[in-house]
Each structure stands twice: as structure tokens, then as C-alpha cells.
Amino acid sequence: MDYSIRPIAAFDDNYIWLIDNGEIAAVVDPGDPKVVLDRLEADNLKLVAIINTHHHFDHTGGISELCEKYADCVVYGPESQELSQVACRDGDSVEVLPSLNFNVLEVPGHTLDHIAFHSSDMATPVLFCGDTLFAGGCGRMFEGNPEQMQQSLEKLASLSGQTLVYCAHEYTLGNLNFALAVEPSNSALAERMEEAKALREDQQATVPSLLSLERATNPFLRCRESEVQKSASQRAKNIVSSPAETFAVIRKWKDNF
Numbered sequence: 001m002d003y004s005i006r007p008i009a010a011f012d013d014n015y016i017w018l019i020d021n022g023e024i025a026a027v028v029d030p031g032d033p034k035v036v037l038d039r040l041e042a043d044n045l046k047l048v049a050i051i052n053t054h055h056h057f058d059h060t061g062g063i064s065e066l067c068e069k070y071a072d073c074v075v076y077g078p079e080s081q082e083l084s085q086v087a088c089r090d091g092d093s094v095e096v097l098p099s100l101n102f103n104v105l106e107v108p109g110h111t112l113d114h115i116a117f118h119s120s121d122m123a124t125p126v127l128f129c130g131d132t133l134f135a136g137g138c139g140r141m142f143e144g145n146p147e148q149m150q151q152s153l154e155k156l157a158s159l160s161g162q163t164l165v166y167c168a169h170e171y172t173l174g175n176l177n178f179a180l181a182v183e184p185s186n187s188a189l190a191e192r193m194e195e196a197k198a199l200r201e202d203q204q205a206t207v208p209s210l211l212s213l214e215r216a217t218n219p220f221l222r223c224r225e226s227e228v229q230k231s232a233s234q235r236a237k238n239i240v241s242s243p244a245e246t247f248a249v250i251r252k253w254k255d256n257f
Contacts, residue, residue: 003100003122005166007205010035013170014058015207017128019097024048026096028117028128029168033062037069046070049096052077052084053130054114059168076102078113088115107132107156109149110139118159125163127211129156134167135209136192137175138220140255146248150223154243157221161212172196172206175218178257182219182231182250189217223247 008016010032017028018039026049030036040047047070050063055078063083067073076094079087086094090106094117102117109132116129131139132149133156141149176193183189192213196206215221222228223243232240232249240246 003097005122005126005208007207008035008039011058015166015168015170015205016062017166018045019100020045021097024097026051027066028166029053029059029130030062030066031058031060033065033069036062036066047073049073050075050077051096051102051117051128052081053116053128053132053168054078054111055081056111056131059130076117078115080113088117090115102128105155107152109141109144109152112143114144114152116156118163120160125160126166126208127156127159127163128166130168132156133165133214133218133221134169134175135165135172135207135214136179136196136218137171137254138218138251141251146251147244149251150220150244150247153220153247157211157215159211161210161215163211164208165211165214166208170205170207172209173200178254179217179219181257182253183222183225183227185227186217188213192217219250220247223250 003019003021006018008018010016016030019026025045025047027036028051075083075085076088077084088104092104093101095101100121102119105116107114107116114132118127179189199206219228223246229246232246235253236249240249
């Protein structure tokens with residue numbers, strides 16, 4: 001069965017992802033119910049599933065209203081969340097839409113209960129990663145610690161390089177600006193920045209991105225690279241060598257960039 005994935009813009013910079021086949025649909029992290037309801041009505045779609053990655057309100061705020069409107073809608077989310085009708089744990093496989101299965105990955109760091117959903121059932125593998133991995137960056141650590149977050153990012157980075165990364169925010173230009181401060185000699189990163197600028201000037205989304213591109217340009221996935229470790233050491237004014245230590249330094253640096 002053929003499904004498409006399209007963004008629904010919400011708030012200032014959120015993306016709510018719509019997965020549909022022209023008749024039935026699922027949405028990912030619906031913080032704003034109105035924009036989702038407007039799109040479903042405009043496209044004559046029936047909402048049958050909601051995917052939720054974590055408990056922050058800009059990712060959950062529309063779930064209750066959408067479930068009231070669509071009584072048969074099933075919510076897939078972290079087992080810690082009362083809104084989750086199907087509690088998802090690391091290693092689970094869930095059929096969110098007919099013939100569209102997702103593998104669940106626990107990725108704590110941004111929040112302790114954060115999960116991601118990965119599927120190889122579409123023409124190209126897809127990853128819905130919420131606020132763990134961003135295009136060119138990663139989420140802040142509100143509940144987890146650097147070691148958890150760095151391990152979560154490495155788990156995502158181990159997926160196929162052809163995976164399309166559907167993150168939840170349009171943060172790419174700011175992320176790449178920071179990435180260039182960490183790796184100023186990364187030519188792939190400089191090229192990516194120019195491409196992202198052109199997209200935003202044309203009011204187009206910079207996401208999804210390819211995971212292979214993230215591995216080549218996203219400093220938070222490159223904490224084993226010598227230039228990233230060198231920049232972290234200079235920032236910390238101390239020798240930094242382990243990936244977790246490197247991540248901790250550059251994440252703190254990004255928090256104040």
C-alpha cells in the first residue's frame with residue numbers, strides 16, 4: 001500500500017507529520033489539533049492513528065481533541081504516558097497503518113521517556129525521531145544526561161544511511177551555523193549550509209534529511225571525529241577524547257551559542 005508523508009506546519013517552527021494513502025491517515029506528534037483537523041478535512045482523510053515520541057506539550061497538545069473527533073483513532077506512544085493506548089517499548093514492532101510497521105527505539109536524553117519510530121516498509125526507510133535528532137543538530141537535554149543522549153544518537157546513526165530523518169522542528173540553519181563553528185573545515189557541511197539557505201529563502205522545509213548526510217555534517221553524530229574532539233577540547237580548555245565527553249562539551253556550547 002502506497003503512503004505519502006507530508007508536513008503540517010504548527011506553532012512557530014514545529015512540523016506535524018501526516019502519513020496517508022488518500023483515505024486513511026496517521027499523524028506524528030500533533031501539538032496543535034486545529035491545523036491537523038483542517039488538513040484532514042481539506043484532504044478528506046480519516047485519522048486512524050497517532051504516533052507520539054515524547055510528552056512535551058508541543059508534541060501532545062492535540063491528541064485528546066483528535067481522539068474525541070476520531071473515536072477509533074489509536075495512540076502509539078511511550079508507556080509512561082497516559083495518552084498512549086498502545087504503550088511502546090524498545091524493540092517493539094507496531095503496525096500503525098495497514099502494511100506499515102514501525103520498530104520502536106528508546107532514545108532517552110531530551111526526555112527520559114523519548115522514543116523514535118523507524119520503518120523499512122516504505123520505498124525509502126523513514127525515521128520519526130521527535131526532538132532527539134534534528135537536521136544538523138540534536139535536542140536539548142531536559143531530563144537525561146550526556147552519556148544517555150550520545151548513546152541514543154549513536155543508536156539512530158547506526159540505521160541505514162538511506163533513512164529519511166523526519167524531525168519535529170525547523171531548526172536547521174541555526175544548527176548548521178553552530179556545526180560550522182565546531183567543524184569549520186568540513187566541506188560537506190559548508191555545502192549543506194548553502195543548500196539549506198536556498199531552501200529557506202524559497203520558504204521550503206529543510207527536512208526530511210538523509211541520515212547519511214547527518215553522519216557527514218551533524219557534529220552531534222561525529223563525536224568520534226578528531227576535528228570535533230579538537231574543538232571540544234579547545235572549548236573545555238582540557239583534553240576531551242571520549243564520545244560522551246565530547247558530546248557533553250559541544251551540547252553545553254550549543255546551549256549558549
